[in-house]
Amino acid sequence: MVAAPLRPHAPFAADRSHRQHRPCTAAAWHWVRCSLAWLQLIWLLLGATAVLAAAPAPAGAPLALDDRVARVDAWPALRVLADPDGHWTFDDALARRTDFGPPEGAPGTLGLQRGAAWLHVPLQASPDSEGRWVLDLGYAVLNRVDVWLLLPGRPPQHWATGNEVPRAERPLDSRTPAVVLDLPPGTTAELLLRVRSAGALILPVTLSTPTAFHRQALDEQVLQGLLSGLGLFLVLYSLSQWWSVRESMFLRYALLTFASVMFSVAQFGHGAMYLWGDSQWFERHVPGLAALIASTGSCLFVQAVLADDRPQGWISRALYGCAALLVATALAFATGLIDVHAVSAVVGSLGLAPALLGLPGALRRLRRGDAVGGYFLVAWIGYFFSTWVMVQVIYGRLPATWSTLHAFQFGATLDMLIFLRVISLRLAAVHAAALERDALRSMAHTDPLTGLPNRRGLPEQIEQRLLAVRPDRLLALVVLDLDGFKAVNDRLGHAVGDALLVDVARRLRTSVREHDLVARMGGDEFLVVADGLRNEAQAQAMAQHLLQAFAEPFEVAGHRCEVGLTAGYVLAPTDGRNAHELLRAADSAMFDGKRSGKGRVIRATAPQAL
Structure with missing residues (x-):
């Protein structure tokens, strides 16, 4: 789900989102209308084919x-x-x-x-x-x-x-x-x-003639090889993507695609030729099992894509329920408890569930400008039409021609390609939402003036570094306060004061190691977190180095500004392991330094470090 933008900018973000999605909505509706027009044309052609081919030869004519x-x-x-x-x-x-x-x-x-x-x-x-x-x-x-x-x-x-x-x-x-x-x-x-x-x-x-028969058989082999190869490539691709990003949509898509491929492999005779040979169990069960598994994968895929914003809603529960019934039917069919006619009845009813239950989600997405809804509608239009053609052939209402016998396979291939596009759109949306969340989090945890981390995100970062501390790998928290900053700010104004704080942040970053953390606590107070120190002397030397770095004055907007530092620090694990308590102790030590003359480094005493 896309994270909400900051409140002051919400109207502008909503307007921008509306402008961005409007072309997607128009394109999706265009594809839906085009699909319906093509299906009407194909329907008329099939009807004409049936009429022209229906006339038998005169009785007795050889x-x-x-x-x-x-x-x-x-x-x-x-x-x-x-x-x-x-x-x-x-x-x-x-x-x-x-x-x-x-x-x-x-x-x-x-x-x-x-x-x-x-x-x-x-x-x-x-x-x-x-x-x-x-x-x-x-x-x-x-x-x-x-x-x-x-x-x-x-x-x-x-x-x-x-x-x-x-x-x-x-x-x-x-x-x-x-x-x-x-x-x-x-x-x-x-x-x-x-x-x-x-x-x-x-x-x-x-x-x-033998030549024509073998040519036609070779053409069919090439076609089935291309379609099956495409399907298996999509399965392998989706599995590799699932392994890489651990997104369940890819696994569900792989299940749906693999079952669709196996249904075609069995239905067009290539399973018996190249996979299971004369095994009657496979020959009798693979088409039915593949249809049931494909329907199961379709239920799970639609739930993952269209019900992700309402994962606990009744549609999600219904899709999971249909998937469970389909799996139970597959087990019953595999063990001989039911026959292929019962499987046909189950697939004919529950097989429509993903489209019917997912339709409200697709329309909802399409209305709000999400192209995923339009792609689903196009896929389902193709699926319903190709299924209708297959059913009409099965019941003897449409002629068994090359196009009608392959209609369902072509429809399933179209669905596979459209669903892959759906996954790419969903992942792009998820990625964009993650980037937005990261940006909002970064804004919430970053000082807008200096670009340094602010106080809000410090405890979490310190806790992460505390996990690696040992007696021979100390972590130092050094709280720094500028000496003389108030006088500069009062004399030269806030603009120069802000520019001075930016230069101070820059000098602090260049005065510590690359992996050390520099943050602004607020006002003219900063923090340096340095880990991997061998002893207290190394921490003391690091703090003294920071004070010496401020001996050179700053040049800000043509003004010479002299500020110094007072530092208070603690060591972990010697002085504790709780980030909040360590920050409080270092801050208290810094104020002790201020009261005792400024421009010095003070380590927190035992009571402060508790």
């Missing part, structure tokens, strides 16, 4: 395969038959061939279905085709896909793939379920597929 068209969308020729119990065999489905019909809903997705779905695709290879095609189902987390190829005069060929099939047993070791088909040129063939998955049946089925 999918034409021509090498000149390297990649063909199978959905227009595809027919579907639901198997709610998942018990049908290949022969059962073949006997119901006439029952297959056009898929309902958006292209490339059958939504959430119980049991299994059977797909039928008639094929027609061109006479000049090389005959080798790759069937790619395009979605990495399908549990099991059985593929039968029916060629005239040949027995059916069968392959099994999907993330439940060991990689060594799959017909093609690829990121998504895929099968290599050999189709003689000019041949008419049929594909029969049985697809089963615990989640949504997202099926952007394509047939490609």
Whole structure:
């Protein structure tokens, strides 16, 4: 929280702060309006895409395969038959061939279905085709896909793939379920597929030439490598910053970012390819656990950024409560107490909590000119839109295209980058507040005339130095009072008197060691604190050196001013260890010197040092 300025200057500071924040507020609202405009445009484009892609091919029309068209969308020729119990065999489905019909809903997705779905695709290879095609189902987390190829005069060929099939047993070791088909040129063939998955049946089925398939796979590898690499870089950066500055926002951001990266790694099939192999536990649990952990990190991050000015308020408690429920759900899911459908329900409800609970804080910050609020609104607009797109694809209302399948990943990446910007703004604000507090503290503990420390901050500084004193490392407190200053001040005026005090402070600083402390106690009274002294003789010599330094007159504004010093001092730990008592004893010794003739050095006697 920014420290309040000194009361006499508060109106000016408030006006300056208002002028500084006004551009931030305008820029933040500009970004919010631009984000909404872009989302409206994307929404219209997605709607148009769904309408254009929804028209199926005429019934019975085979999918034409021509090498000149390297990649063909199978959905227009595809027919579907639901198997709610998942018990049908290949022969059962073949006997119901006439029952297959056009898929309902958006292209490339059958939504959430119980049991299994059977797909039928008639094929027609061109006479000049090389005959080798790759069937790619395009979605990495399908549990099991059985593929039968029916060629005239040949027995059916069968392959099994999907993330439940060991990689060594799959017909093609690829990121998504895929099968290599050999189709003689000019041949008419049929594909029969049985697809089963615990989640949504997202099926952007394509047939490609091997060259096109591998090019598309390489492009996807590059994209996932860039996005995952960016995410991991942000995780490592945030962890290093947390280790450096010990700011919890970085740790919470690292948790959120790492979980988001792991969700994408699992969802796009790279986890099984490069990290956990054929482990079914990881394959089934990592996406759900990553979603739960990402939501937990989001709750904690929003609490740290938006609720820092009200850390004990109900919003903070609610965010912590949501985080606790998400962690409990993750533990239950990891131990098998709940299934992925329960996880989806929890993420779908509590996953929105950070945005909904953080919205009042974001709007409050935006109204008072803090750009953090605007950045959060932009991030949440992107998050809600990308989540909406993913949900629509899952429920079969938007087509499963390259853009819709990657929408959530792009939205999460945008959030990661915006949240990093949020952290930089928050740290800048915290740093500015700390500088302001330090400046106010320095003003409160510094003499405005001489620039020396004043009496207010002396006890704390002396107590710090007293921690290191030992019998062979003494600390001397020397209280000094100017002899003859009042006469100069009365004769030449306060302006010359003030200039003389400035010169006195300068001479004192040049007459002691660099690490010794020189302070102004008030009026014409000063203090020197010297530590690391071996004995009393060294302290006495130091005080005498200060008196001798004032033997030379001062030249102030064309006037020759002669002032001297009277000093009283104590030694710690010999005379005590309490800063206040030591200062009082040294001050009393100085006054004894004044009464006994001035221009001398007096050590506090035993009663004074108690």
